[in-house]
Amino acid sequence: MIVGGGFGGLRVARRLRRATVDVTLLDRHNHHLFQPLLYQVATGSLAPGEIAPPLRGVLRRQRNVQVLLADVTGFDLGGRVVRAVGPQGRPLEVPYDWLVVAAAATDTYFGREEWRQHAPGLKSIADALRVRDEILSAFEAAELEPDEESRRRLLTFVVVGAGPTGVELAGQIAELARDTLRRDYRSIDTGTSRVLLVEGGPRALAAFDQRLSARTARSLASLGVDLRTGALVAGIDAQGVELDTPAGRERVDAGTVIWAAGVRASPLAGELAAASGGELDRGGRIPVQADMSLPGHPEVFVIGDMTATGLPGTSPVAMQQGAHTARMIERRIAGRETRPFHFRDKGNMATIGRYRAVVEIGPLRLGGLVAWLLWLLIHITYLIGFANRLLVLLRWSISFFTHGRVERVITGEPPR
Amino acid sequence: MIVGGGFGGLRVARRLRRATVDVTLLDRHNHHLFQPLLYQVATGSLAPGEIAPPLRGVLRRQRNVQVLLADVTGFDLGGRVVRAVGPQGRPLEVPYDWLVVAAAATDTYFGREEWRQHAPGLKSIADALRVRDEILSAFEAAELEPDEESRRRLLTFVVVGAGPTGVELAGQIAELARDTLRRDYRSIDTGTSRVLLVEGGPRALAAFDQRLSARTARSLASLGVDLRTGALVAGIDAQGVELDTPAGRERVDAGTVIWAAGVRASPLAGELAAASGGELDRGGRIPVQADMSLPGHPEVFVIGDMTATGLPGTSPVAMQQGAHTARMIERRIAGRETRPFHFRDKGNMATIGRYRAVVEIGPLRLGGLVAWLLWLLIHITYLIGFANRLLVLLRWSISFFTHGRVERVITGEPPR
Numbered sequence: 001m002i003v004g005g006g007f008g009g010l011r012v013a014r015r016l017r018r019a020t021v022d023v024t025l026l027d028r029h030n031h032h033l034f035q036p037l038l039y040q041v042a043t044g045s046l047a048p049g050e051i052a053p054p055l056r057g058v059l060r061r062q063r064n065v066q067v068l069l070a071d072v073t074g075f076d077l078g079g080r081v082v083r084a085v086g087p088q089g090r091p092l093e094v095p096y097d098w099l100v101v102a103a104a105a106t107d108t109y110f111g112r113e114e115w116r117q118h119a120p121g122l123k124s125i126a127d128a129l130r131v132r133d134e135i136l137s138a139f140e141a142a143e144l145e146p147d148e149e150s151r152r153r154l155l156t157f158v159v160v161g162a163g164p165t166g167v168e169l170a171g172q173i174a175e176l177a178r179d180t181l182r183r184d185y186r187s188i189d190t191g192t193s194r195v196l197l198v199e200g201g202p203r204a205l206a207a208f209d210q211r212l213s214a215r216t217a218r219s220l221a222s223l224g225v226d227l228r229t230g231a232l233v234a235g236i237d238a239q240g241v242e243l244d245t246p247a248g249r250e251r252v253d254a255g256t257v258i259w260a261a262g263v264r265a266s267p268l269a270g271e272l273a274a275a276s277g278g279e280l281d282r283g284g285r286i287p288v289q290a291d292m293s294l295p296g297h298p299e300v301f302v303i304g305d306m307t308a309t310g311l312p313g314t315s316p317v318a319m320q321q322g323a324h325t326a327r328m329i330e331r332r333i334a335g336r337e338t339r340p341f342h343f344r345d346k347g348n349m350a351t352i353g354r355y356r357a358v359v360e361i362g363p364l365r366l367g368g369l370v371a372w373l374l375w376l377l378i379h380i381t382y383l384i385g386f387a388n389r390l391l392v393l394l395r396w397s398i399s400f401f402t403h404g405r406v407e408r409v410i411t412g413e414p415p416r
Numbered sequence: 417m418i419v420g421g422g423f424g425g426l427r428v429a430r431r432l433r434r435a436t437v438d439v440t441l442l443d444r445h446n447h448h449l450f451q452p453l454l455y456q457v458a459t460g461s462l463a464p465g466e467i468a469p470p471l472r473g474v475l476r477r478q479r480n481v482q483v484l485l486a487d488v489t490g491f492d493l494g495g496r497v498v499r500a501v502g503p504q505g506r507p508l509e510v511p512y513d514w515l516v517v518a519a520a521a522t523d524t525y526f527g528r529e530e531w532r533q534h535a536p537g538l539k540s541i542a543d544a545l546r547v548r549d550e551i552l553s554a555f556e557a558a559e560l561e562p563d564e565e566s567r568r569r570l571l572t573f574v575v576v577g578a579g580p581t582g583v584e585l586a587g588q589i590a591e592l593a594r595d596t597l598r599r600d601y602r603s604i605d606t607g608t609s610r611v612l613l614v615e616g617g618p619r620a621l622a623a624f625d626q627r628l629s630a631r632t633a634r635s636l637a638s639l640g641v642d643l644r645t646g647a648l649v650a651g652i653d654a655q656g657v658e659l660d661t662p663a664g665r666e667r668v669d670a671g672t673v674i675w676a677a678g679v680r681a682s683p684l685a686g687e688l689a690a691a692s693g694g695e696l697d698r699g700g701r702i703p704v705q706a707d708m709s710l711p712g713h714p715e716v717f718v719i720g721d722m723t724a725t726g727l728p729g730t731s732p733v734a735m736q737q738g739a740h741t742a743r744m745i746e747r748r749i750a751g752r753e754t755r756p757f758h759f760r761d762k763g764n765m766a767t768i769g770r771y772r773a774v775v776e777i778g779p780l781r782l783g784g785l786v787a788w789l790l791w792l793l794i795h796i797t798y799l800i801g802f803a804n805r806l807l808v809l810l811r812w813s814i815s816f817f818t819h820g821r822v823e824r825v826i827t828g829e830p831p832r
Contacts, residue, residue, distance in 0.1 A: 028830035030556060047463030049823035056600035057820065066602040069556040071830050087557035125825050140446060140485040141503035184472035186482040387814045387822050394810055398803045404473065406803050407465035409541050414444035414487050 001082060001096035003072050003268065005032050005055045007315040008304035009102035011322030017062045019330050024094060026084060028071040030054055033125065034383055036315065039165055041128040043135065043172035044405035048125045050392050053385045068094070072103070072268055075275040077297055098299050098329050101268060102322065105305035105313055108264035115236040119257040122165060131258055133412045135173060138255040139181060142188050154255035155193040158241050160233055161261030162199035163207070164350040167216060169260060170197040171353040174223040179403050196252060198243060199229045205350055205358065207312055212358040215367045219352040233261070263313060265306035272302060281308040290340035292325050298332070301325045311343050320344065351375045417498060417512035419488050419684065421448050421471045423731040424720035425518035427738030433478045435746050440510060442500060444487040446470050449541065450799055452731065455581060457544040459551065459588035460821035464541045466808050469801045484510070488519070488684055491691040493713055514715050514745050517684060518738065521721035521729055524680035531652040535673040538581060547674055549828045551589060554671040555597060558604050570671035571609040574657050576649055577677030578615035579623070580766040583632060585676060586613040587769040590639040595819050611641045612668060614659060616648045621766055621774065623728060628774040631783045635768040649677070679729060681722035688718065697724040706756035708741050714748070717741045727759050736760065767791045
């Protein structure tokens with residue numbers, strides 16, 4: 001039984017394809033999500049389906065897997081049962097012999113839940129479509145706004161958090177404003193839009209080498225993104241944000257605020273801790289044994305962003321832990337001992353805009369066009385499904401030559 | 417001033433590109449909608465952006481057009497002002513010299529508005545995504561349903577209305593169930609799904625030649641669609657529909673009911689009638705002069721599905737009326753008389769499933785593969801935007817070879 005069809009959970013299922021086990025994969029969405037490209041859905045470059053293949057489709061040929069669309073509500077580790085709710089509120093109890101929990105992470109507003117309504121996060125397809133609606137609607141409202149000050153506010157976009165998602169999102173909003181939309185409006189010049197990237201720490205992409213952070217800062221500047229490091233968000237309301245900066249409190253009026261700052265383990269980590277008597281760390285993550293099993297429950301494995309392992313919450317970590325877990329389950333079934341998980345760091349990459357990316361592979365530090373091409377290649381390779389690869393490649397080629405973005409539908413209700 | 421960026425309104429704007437006029441195009445959506453392919457978004461074959469290009473993008477190079485995202489609330493024909501509401505509820509008053517109203521049509525439930533919540537229509541991108549969510553969720557719920565009778569209900573799909581949209585939608589749902597999804601589920605056989613196409617009149621595609629209706633009925637039967645002509649909907653609730661058939665009252669339990677039956681002119685027809693002292697016909701349409709102008713208001717033109725002209729509510733009619741209206745405005749500005757509008761019927765087509773379509777062109781009656789290829793060619797040609805043509809062509813090629821559908825994300829909230 002696998003809870004979660006993200007990078008980790010899906011890898012477990014696939015690696016068990018030749019094992020003599022029956023696999024149940026349970027997810028509350030009907031699709032896997034290629035989260036590294038979610039910001040491209042939020043900025044109109046890709047369609048949702050291209051990065052979110054249905055889990056059933058991905059696993060259709062693997063006859064030992066059953067996929068269930070349901071939301072887990074709790075664990076009975078003694079009775080070896082997972083409790084969940086299916087479509088239309090139907091309660092479910094699913095028994096298991098082996099359990100893998102790979103429920104990833106969610107946004108956290110650090111106890112300021114009231115910020116969520118003004119500053120949506122970017123974790124799901126629904127989030128991405130909401131963010132896209134907000135960005136595109138801000139330009140529409142600005143076009144109709146006669147008051148100069150209100151127009152400036154509507155054309156100000158604040159992204160909170162300069163990790164890879166924040167950097168990529170800010171870069172894309174800047175390109176959207178200065179390039180894609182520039183000739184679309186008559187009353188406003190979208191090129192005068194202000195894109196602010198707010199980071200509490202001292203530099204963007206803190207997980208990368210310092211030189212790449214510096215390079216990222218230069219790339220952002222050349223795109224017109226105003227990177228503000230050492231700035232903490234003190235408040236968010238319908239009109240903008242309050243920042244605590246080294247120079248003191250600062251008010252930034254903004255029409256759109258997007259939250260790419262706080263990540264917290266899935267609440268299922270708490271359910272597991274409650275069921276097993278464990279304790280969570282400050283990020284809500286659950287400690288695991290060296291072999292990724294839950295302390296006291298060798299039949300339960302926990303992987304990915306919800307575990308307190310000291311490793312970054314990235315897809316390569318989740319995937320390697322997934323592959324390891326599948327191997328460990330096979331070993332245990334064969335009566336053998338488990339082994340500790342070791343992460344093989346294959347590198348780190350982020351893109352900032354057209355032709356611009358930063359890449360770390362071992363001692364290698366790359367920036368610029370070469371890094372960007374490598375980024376393209378790797379993202380196309382890791383996309384699931386031949387159709388998605390073709391479609392994304394065609395979309396990117398079209399965008400490259402036309403500077404256009406095809407997916408720019410505002411799906412929400414009309415203004416009235 | 418043009419109200420509505422559909423087939424008619426957009427054609428007016430484009431035909432005025434070399435005229436010495438300033439054009440304002442007002443729409444409550446930010447996109448044009450290629451409605452003939454909306455059912456393909458509803459069944460996962462296409463992404464929204466591919467059939468809904470942003471109006472600003474379509475008209476970006478036409479410097480004499482300004483696009484406004486706003487919802488019209490009323491007309492002051494004496495003062496020559498259109499009243500509207502923009503994003504975030506901002507009231508607008510837009511003055512005009514010449515007004516073209518091309519606000520199309522909406523669903524009607526014939527006075528049974530309570531049916532809407534159980535049987536969504538298919539008029540907008542938001543509608544299509546809702547229908548897609550409902551169809552895909554029905555299969556998900558069925559997979560988890562232990563009770564045989566409830567499972568049968570969940571796997572029953574009712575489409576009301578056998579015009580082109582109803583026929584195409586029913587055909588696609590049947591293909592989705594019997595082909596695309598067949599190997600995706602483990603507990604249910606989606607191939608046993610029941611697709612019911614309910615039509616009050618004596619035949620499907622009543623606007624077509626009788627022989628093509630017969631051919632359509634055969635094609636639907638071979639796809640496994642149960643076409644029920646002469647059946648009137650007497651009731652719709654959360655559990656299914658009640659039909660009045662020649663054999664008496666019949667209850668059909670269904671998990672999904674989709675409304676493709678009633679069309680009524682936009683409420684703006686009523687606003688225009690109130691402002692001009694005119695009267696609407698039974699379909700809520702407004703009578704116009706032979707030159708498409710509003711009686712008593714030679715400076716106001718009304719075109720497309722909202723006019724009572726006796727012509728069908730199709731895109732060719734709206735487009736030809738749009739072109740005519742642009743010419744008439746130019747003539748009037750040049751001090752010349754207007755001329756009556758004449759519709760040149762270039763034919764009629766509908767598709768039923770893979771390789772199956774029906775086409776009427778003059779005396780020509782086509783069915784089968786040739787008709788389907790012609791349908792493909794014409795739909796690709798009329799799609800707006802080079803990128804959309806390429807993407808749709810690639811999507812259809814992929815679907816053709818893999819029988820897959822890439823856009824199958826359930827975007828709604830998870831089950832809990």
